[in-house]
Amino acid sequence: MEMMRNHYNGVYLFLMTILAMPMVSLLRRHLSYTTACQYFCTISILPVVSLIQKVTKSEECVFQLIGRYGNIFSVQFGNLTFVVVNGYQLVKEALVHQAEVFADRPHIPLLREIFKGGKGRLKQQRKFVLSALKSIGVSFEERIQEESRYLTEAIEEEKGQPFDPHYKINSAVSNIICSITFGERFEYHDSQFQELLHLLAETLLLIGNFWGQLYNAFPWLMRWVPGPHNKIFKHWKKLKYFVNGVIAKHKEDWNSSETRDFIDCYLKEIEKSKDDSISYFNEENLLCSTLDLFLTGTETSATTIRWALLYMAVYPKIQEKVQTEIDTVIGQSRQPMMDDKENMPYTNAVLNEVQRMGNVVPINVPRMATSDTTLAGFHLPKGTTLIPSLTSIMFDKNVWETPDTFNPEHFLENGQFRKREAFLPFSAGKRVCPGEHLARTELFIFFTTLIQKFTFRAPENVELNFEFTISLTRCPKPFQICAVSRC
Template sequence: MGTKSIEKRIQEEAQCLVQEFHKTGGAPFNPINLVCRAVSNVICAVVFGQRYDYEDADFLRLLDHFNENFKIMSSIWGELYNIFPRLMDILPGPHHQIFRNFEKLRQFIAERIRWHQHHLDPQDPRDFIDCFLIRMEQEKQDPLSHFHTETLVMSTHNLFFGGTETTSTTLRYSFLILMKYPEVAAQVYEEIDHVIGPERPPCLADRKSMPYTDAVIYEIQRFITILPMGLPRAVTRDTPFRGFLLPKGTNVIPLLSSVHGDPTQFKDPASFNPANFLDEEKAFKSSEAFMPFAPGKRICLGAGLARMEIFLFLATILQRFAFQPLVPPAEIDLTPLCTGLGNVPRPFEFRVLPR
């Protein structure tokens, strides 16, 4: 479960994705399904201790449920439900499909947990579920323990949902942005060729020697702000804020899009510009206003994993392929198909040509 073992899993899955891209033979295709399968398989390896074949029927149904829920939650129906949950509970609409999908996902995860319970070796935990089950047994006499079966189901669901949709969507947006700005892609290709070369698989250690690629990835995450409103929080004590008092328990939603679009922090924030994360010497520089994984101590649980995945998947694909859009770069539309919980890119097809 450590950084090194997860890095190896991501590298292996990235090579599987490269093989699938090769199979397209230069024909146009929509990358959404392949990218979702690859990213989700990394989560599967961490949580279930195994990866799934890209054509496995159960695996594909699982991903369909996640994709549909993310789209609905990012639509007007999802927004209305977040604002008026009691009213929307009694009104018909596609938002009810979220709960039907969730029940199917819960059943899938529960089946995997039962399998783990029957094959558990406390001396040799294989994955997240095993580790959780061991902790459950250790704390079963503690009435204040948080380690319960239902918590395990929900934690596993959150790891899947948070770890699959956001990362795969970021990668798809990356493809679009690099096609729209070929001059940016050209510099990334040059850096990959110089630092990694054509044969050796990219590794995390390469990132320190690739400031431009690093800046491009940061700028992609800033520019698209995959979760524009972040996720709800609650203040843990009475909190004075700009002349107002926020009583303990008040829900707070951090508007990440306002920070990423702040002209005092980023030059011309409505434009895509990797220079936002480069200093005068062309070395990488971060920014306190960069917070795609949310602000504060309650940062996204999977932030470290997502950072590894985005770099390793993107570097591995760009090492092997050049992207060819089906329309002129100027006609590529980067505006989201819908904006709610997340910014969902418009469907697109492209060609990947061996470099």
């Protein structure tokens, strides 16, 4: 029964996580070829549930659906219809070759509600966030190196005994975002910090679960219905109160000639455009941009690192090869740095394979067509919502030699690192993840530092597995490991 629930969660959230509607049915959607009319196939919910019970992995269900109905099909949740796009070539066509067409974001009721105060041109705000992150990016590496030392010390306190790495890793990664946005980090045991992490984690979980999906399906009804979804708004109010307090403190000692963090960057932009009556740079948008960074800047990186430690504990020979490369290139006397990455092909390959198999973001954020277009022979009218499936790429048997096996050789050729075009953990095109550089730096430095200092093993008489849960990300179920010091 538990396994069946896992399978159900996989396909259920593959279809529902981003647009987040309840009760799925893949139904006939009338689209037209340039030469003739064409209908997508109809699937009722019962055959889908039956299929889920028969397969052993959620991605198997995805590929069986693709095998039956093709790489492009439409799905309707409530009153909204969107098109799911599968396979590397088709996703690349949409996100790269037609990047300008699929540049908008669709209306998602729940996100619209919590970000309702943040108004303005999305492109303008996005461009600023990218610019601000780059302007403080020179200190990314140093901040992450410093935090990795704190993380190492926290893990050393476990003295090789079994522990759940979730709390420590999330604290470390969240501290990077705190440092970038607030200009300060928190002690892992700080009560205010832990409340912040709890509110963020539960908000993400609720947005992605059944109740969040119900809200998106029937927002006009769910606003008046009691239920766990109401916690989202209560938590969001507390988060806004916390961030507003930080912004107020920044304003008190703000110096326009000094930029300490993201909030300072934004305050400077507000000051610069204060005489512009149509400027979208204001404190409400600063609040929304800061909260958006927190929502997107912690969960994916922290989850990927947890997957990495789990895979290392399950595959000790691979972990040993990573340690050998670390000892050769870096040694034990200094910390890893990004310049080491090009000299560490095996470690780089392992990290990429962790991202591929971990599949932390099974589907990409939804895109909306800004004009009529054609994709795979189908006419897609303006306003069509597109969902690119990253799972269909990460486990594609036509792309990967052993798609269902953890195999770093996917990213190696003659001992050298091999880039793979179909490796898209951060999406592709103009709407690629704005925090990609930060995420790559976090993954490399945190991972190499931890493997440099510790050997991760399963607790005695415990068999680790790769069972997962899905909210807005695909994350391993809680597990315990032992971190044995190498010093």
